[in-house]
């Protein structure tokens with residue numbers, strides 16, 4: 001086992017988790033509500049501002065407990081920020097509200 005906490009703390013300011021759960025049941029899940037497109041939109045927004053991977057990571061994750069058939073759940077850590085019903089079209093507004101229009105506030109919290 002390696003403890004890489006310090007290494008990651010130096011590089012990473014925030015981690016955007018996008019639920020991609022796609023369950024075959026009567027209950028709503030994000031995977032059926034455009035999760036793949038939402039992940040792509042988040043990566044593109046950050047990449048366009050040179051913030052992708054260098055200071056903000058994006059990962060898919062399993063259920064965040066905010067299931068909806070109207071969009072995807074997103075959590076941004078360590079900001080303890082939680083969103084549901086996110087569509088790909090919502091991503092620019094969401095990320096701009098968290099990080100600033102040009103991702104200039106990535107390291108503010």
Ligand code: FES
Nearest residue numbers: 019030064066067
């Ligand atoms: S399936 Fe995405 S939050 Fe539950």
